Amino acid sequence: MTHDTAPLLRVENLSKNYLGRRTLGDRIAGTEPLTVRAVNNVSLEIERGEILGLIGESGCGKSTLGRAILRLHEPSAGKVWFGGTDVTALGAEELKALRRRMQIIFQDPYASLNPRRTVAEIVGLPLFLHGLAKTKAEARDIVAQILEKVGLKANQIDRYPHQFSGGQRQRIGIARALVSHPEFIVCDEPVSALDVSIQAQIIQLLMDLKRDMGLTYLFISHDISVIGYLSNRVAVMYLGEIVEMGPVDSVLSRPRHPYTQSLMSAVPEVDEPGRHQRVRLTGDLPSPLNPPSGCKFHTRCPLAIDRCKSEAPKTEMLEPGHQVACHRAHEGVTVLEQA
Ligand code: SF4
Numbered sequence: 001m002t003h004d005t006a007p008l009l010r011v012e013n014l015s016k017n018y019l020g021r022r023t024l025g026d027r028i029a030g031t032e033p034l035t036v037r038a039v040n041n042v043s044l045e046i047e048r049g050e051i052l053g054l055i056g057e058s059g060c061g062k063s064t065l066g067r068a069i070l071r072l073h074e075p076s077a078g079k080v081w082f083g084g085t086d087v088t089a090l091g092a093e094e095l096k097a098l099r100r101r102m103q104i105i106f107q108d109p110y111a112s113l114n115p116r117r118t119v120a121e122i123v124g125l126p127l128f129l130h131g132l133a134k135t136k137a138e139a140r141d142i143v144a145q146i147l148e149k150v151g152l153k154a155n156q157i158d159r160y161p162h163q164f165s166g167g168q169r170q171r172i173g174i175a176r177a178l179v180s181h182p183e184f185i186v187c188d189e190p191v192s193a194l195d196v197s198i199q200a201q202i203i204q205l206l207m208d209l210k211r212d213m214g215l216t217y218l219f220i221s222h223d224i225s226v227i228g229y230l231s232n233r234v235a236v237m238y239l240g241e242i243v244e245m246g247p248v249d250s251v252l253s254r255p256r257h258p259y260t261q262s263l264m265s266a267v268p269e270v271d272e273p274g275r276h277q278r279v280r281l282t283g284d285l286p287s288p289l290n291p292p293s294g295c296k297f298h299t300r301c302p303l304a305i306d307r308c309k310s311e312a313p314k315t316e317m318l319e320p321g322h323q324v325a326c327h328r329a330h331e332g333v334t335v336l337e338q339a
Contacts, residue, residue, distance in 0.1 A: 007045040007081075008216050009069070009184060014042045014078035016061075016068045020289050034289045038064040040240040041078070048183070051210070051217045053231030053248070055224055055263065057285050061240040062220045063107075066186040069218065070102055071095060082184065100130040103177040105206075107189035109169035113161040119147070119172055120157045126180045142179060149212075150175045151205060167198035171205070178209065187219045191226065203230060224267050228252050233321070236260045239296040240288055242315075246322030256324040258303045261335045279335045295327070302335045303328050 016039040019032075026033050038061045046052045054062050067073040069080050071087060080087040082102060090098060106112040113122055123146060124139040126132070133139035144154035150171040161169055170190060177185055187206065191199040207230060210217060221227050227234055228248060235245040236259060244257040255261045265279040281300045286292055292299045298308040307327055315325045 006047070008048040008083055009046040009218075010081040011042060011044045011069060012079040012081070014065070014068055014080065015040050015076045016064050016073055017076040036288045037240050037291065038288055039068055042240075042242055044235055044242065044245065046184075046216055046218060048216055049214060050232045051219050051230055053227035053234045054218060054220045054237060055222065055227045055234060056237035058222055059285055060237045061288070062237055063188050065237070066104065066188050066218055066220055070099070070104055070186060072104065096129070100126070100132075100180040101182050102184045102186075103180065103182040104186045104188060105173055105177045105190045108193050109166060109173050110193070112173055113169060115161050118158050118160055119143070122161070122172060123147070123175045123179050126176065130180050132180060143175070146175045146179045149209070150178070166194050167202060170194060170202055174202075174205065174209070178213065181213070182215070184216045184218075187217050189220055189222070192221065192223065199226075206230070224252070224263055236263070239286060239291055241296065241325070243297065243326070244324045246319070250319060250322045256318055256322070256329045257326050258301050258328075258335045259297050265336060303333060
């Protein structure tokens with residue numbers, strides 16, 4: 001089944017639910033456990049060659065969304081179209097073939113590499129899975145080339161992960177993702193486990209590879225500075241939903257959703273220190289097991305009104321390409337005025 005659309009990736013009303021753990025109370029009462037709505041009704045598009053930054057607090061569902069798009073976690077509802085193919089309708093064999101074109105770079109280079117395998121085996125595995133190399137010698141040649149491309153040395157091919165630094169291990173993870181020449185990569189917090197001094201090198205590497213290999217990224221991060229630096233567009237996620245999305249300049253310089261405004265207020269202004277008022281959100285991110293009614297942000301929103309408690313806001317386009325889900329977005333009032 002195909003869908004002739006221009007974007008490389010189109011996500012339509014995607015949801016991912018998990019059944020919560022059955023508690024003693026559930027057993028006594030004979031009730032079913034609550035459902036965790038990790039991703040709720042998310043729609044977005046990514047053009048070929050674009051970087052869409054996905055930002056939000058830890059636990060908001062960013063990584064689950066990335067994995068549901070790749071079907072590493074099976075979506076509960078909705079569709080994912082990739083280059084005209086309905087990813088959600090594919091059988092196991094077709095999905096395996098498509099995985100060559102859609103890859104992921106994981107957050108934790110320590111945990112994502114098998115410590116008992118050499119770099120040749122780790123990076124070479126996708127070549128055999130996708131029939132891109134027939135012999136070990138052929139695979140070693142390709143792996144050696146990709147190692148050089150990600151800033152490692154070809155003569156490191158027989159080493160094990162523990163013989164590398166954190167930044168080098170992330171380079172191995174990047175090499176593994178790129179060796180099958182994908183078109184689209186979910187970068188799932190690829191620098192947040194690294195030392196600050198190494199982060200800039202890995203970000204620059206990802207930008208260079210994107211340019212040289214014509215890649216398209218969904219770049220997940222909780223760091224708004226990183227997202228602002230490399231993204232073309234930004235999507236802001238709160239409790240499993242996209243609350244604001246648009247071109248990076250528009251969203252980060254004129255955030256319209258109170259949650260985005262709060263995130264932005266926490267970013268230090270280098271050229272004008274002290275210009276920003278910082279808005280501290282009260283309370284923790286609510287549990288997706290029992291999300292607030294109405295607008296899910298109303299329990300922490302400095303601008304909340306009665307309507308927000310009962311009515312979920314619809315997503316509206318306020319400027320070309322810039323969409324927001326907030327009852328008060330039209331008023332132009334900001335959380336900074338309330339701080
Ligand atoms: Fe705040 Fe209400 Fe807007 Fe939600 S809808 S972000 S609670 S003002």
